[in-house]
Amino acid sequence: xxxxxxxxxxxxxxxxxxxxxxxxxxxxxxxxxxxxxxxxxxxxxxxxxxxxxxxxxxxxxxxxxxxxxxxxxxxxxxxxxxxxxxxxxxxxxxxxxxxxxxxxxxxxxxx
Amino acid sequence: xxxxxxxxxxxxxxxxxxxxxxxxxxxxxxxxxxxxxxxxxxxxxxxxxxxxxxxxxxxxxxxxxxxxxxxxxxxxxxxxxxxxxxxxxxxxxxxxxxxxxxxxxxxxxxx
Numbered sequence: 001x002x003x004x005x006x007x008x009x010x011x012x013x014x015x016x017x018x019x020x021x022x023x024x025x026x027x028x029x030x031x032x033x034x035x036x037x038x039x040x041x042x043x044x045x046x047x048x049x050x051x052x053x054x055x056x057x058x059x060x061x062x063x064x065x066x067x068x069x070x071x072x073x074x075x076x077x078x079x080x081x082x083x084x085x086x087x088x089x090x091x092x093x094x095x096x097x098x099x100x101x102x103x104x105x106x107x108x109x110x111x
Numbered sequence: 112x113x114x115x116x117x118x119x120x121x122x123x124x125x126x127x128x129x130x131x132x133x134x135x136x137x138x139x140x141x142x143x144x145x146x147x148x149x150x151x152x153x154x155x156x157x158x159x160x161x162x163x164x165x166x167x168x169x170x171x172x173x174x175x176x177x178x179x180x181x182x183x184x185x186x187x188x189x190x191x192x193x194x195x196x197x198x199x200x201x202x203x204x205x206x207x208x209x210x211x212x213x214x215x216x217x218x219x220x221x222x
Contacts, residue, residue, distance in 0.1 A: 009124035013117060018193070025197060073200035080198070082129070083191045086136060089184035 004056065005082065008075045011055035016040075017048050021057060024071035031060075031067045115167065116193065119186045122166035127151075128159050132168060135182035142171075142178045 011017055016038060023034055035045040049069065052058035059070045122128055127149060134145055146156040160180065163169035170181045 003126065006124060006126060009120060012193075013120035013124055015114065015117060021197070025200070071197075071200065073197040076194050076197050077201045080191065080194045082123075083187050083194070086132070086182075086184040086187050087191070089136070089182065090188045 004075065005078050007055040008057065008079055011051050011057055012076070012079070014048065014051075016045075017052055020048060020052060020069075021071060021073075024058065024069055025073075028061075028068050028070040030063075031069055034069055115186065116189050118166040119168065119190055122162050122168055123187070123190070125159065125162075127156075128163055131159060131163060131180075132182060132184075135169065135180055136184075139172075139179050139181040141174075142180055145180055 012021070019038070020034060023029065023037075031046075031049065032042070035042055038045055049058060049060070053060060056075045057072055059072050061068045061070060123132070130149070131145060134140065134148075142157075142160065143153070146153055149156055160169060160171070164171060167186045168183055170183050172179045172181060
């Protein structure tokens with residue numbers, strides 16, 4: 001069975017869904033307003049919204065005549081936590097580069 | 112066209128592929144050794160490896176008679192960078208909780 005971490009990562013794997021998250025980071029909005037800039041049908045757009053809802057990244061509320069979408073970014077924290085386990089791999093690489101340039105600068109200074 | 116960020120996120124969306132990354136974080140290993148604990152055929156396992164290679168997360172080298180797999184974690188940094196844009200959302204929520212408990216503690220102290 002797919003875990004919630006799987007659902008969250010699948011949800012953010014698509015550029016349209018990342019763009020929806022980006023739009024909602026500016027504030028809640030009506031579903032048709034969020035959909036407007038995307039070159040797809042409202043049906044296609046709503047499929048993306050459902051994937052985000054399943055992951056807990058978007059909340060849909062009924063306000064007046066139309067649904068409003070709101071960002072719920074907390075599930076991203078679990079992805080960030082998983083990735084942070086591997087941070088040491090790229091940090092080590094950067095540390096080595098930093099060390100290289102520091103050693104180079106020191107050598108040039110002493111010449 | 113799918114960007115490399117898309118490929119990387121798709122690659123880590125699967126628990127088997129995250130487990131392969133976890134295994135390779137302990138060091139490079141022969142492909143059959145990495146495959147052994149997974150309850151699937153070597154063909155199925157190799158499909159997962161190819162998805163990781165396409166994302167640039169795993170490097171395959173030919174050593175002796177068998178392929179060796181090595182972790183290349185740097186592409187995860189782009190995912191971490193994308194997620195960090197939204198960190199303020201869960202931090203704000205945590206800050207609010209922290210504030211709530213601090214206020215509660217202060218109130219209890221003064222009673």
